Amino acid sequence: MRIDRFDIIAPGLFDEPWNEATVLGSATWLWMHSTAHRDAPLHSLATLLLPALKHRQFVLGSEAGKPVFYLSWLNLDGAAEQRYIQRSPVEMADADWNSGERLWINDFVAPFGHAATLARLVQRQLFPNRCMRALDHQGEVRGLRVKTHLGIGVIPEQAKAWFAAHPLELTA
Numbered sequence: 001m002r003i004d005r006f007d008i009i010a011p012g013l014f015d016e017p018w019n020e021a022t023v024l025g026s027a028t029w030l031w032m033h034s035t036a037h038r039d040a041p042l043h044s045l046a047t048l049l050l051p052a053l054k055h056r057q058f059v060l061g062s063e064a065g066k067p068v069f070y071l072s073w074l075n076l077d078g079a080a081e082q083r084y085i086q087r088s089p090v091e092m093a094d095a096d097w098n099s100g101e102r103l104w105i106n107d108f109v110a111p112f113g114h115a116a117t118l119a120r121l122v123q124r125q126l127f128p129n130r131c132m133r134a135l136d137h138q139g140e141v142r143g144l145r146v147k148t149h150l151g152i153g154v155i156p157e158q159a160k161a162w163f164a165a166h167p168l169e170l171t172a
Helices: 019-035 042-048 050-054 077-088 115-126 156-164
Strands: 006-009 058-063 068-078 102-109 131-135 146-150
Touching: 006 050, 019 050, 019 058, 019 068, 042 050, 042 115, 058 115, 068 077, 068 115, 077 102, 102 115, 115 146, 131 156, 146 156
Parallel strands: 102 131
Antiparallel strands: 006 058, 058 068, 068 102, 131 146
8 A cells, every 4th residue: 555655564454465574574674773772683673573463463664665654553452461561571472462442552563764754644644543552662771651642533531431442451
């Protein structure tokens, strides 16, 4: 699918043909260019990238034939959400990826300056009517922080009601 100047592969959102090897190679290449991802061990691909492809819960964007951003998401239930917050992402069970209705942005990779573009795409075209959460990936520096995000079609009253109905289930 083409959105603005980007070719988008998002099989969980748009029913178009895609190639798993191409997406895996592109996402891995983007990781190699990301300061937050480049030191991840190769074995982490099996738990961090492959499940996103298996569950079709990713977006890969290319510009002029070159991959420029990758995003994956989770649909968690309350128990899976708790595990996600308290454990390393490498420990996530495959069954947790699509276990509920709590949308989490899991991986956000835009090493070439396309972060704002990807954020707008998420809010306006990919998840315009959804409430979502994401972990602050500077947690080692600032401590655990959860960010909330809204699609452009979510009005404040809806967001307040959704987050009240889906509170974070944190236990010590």
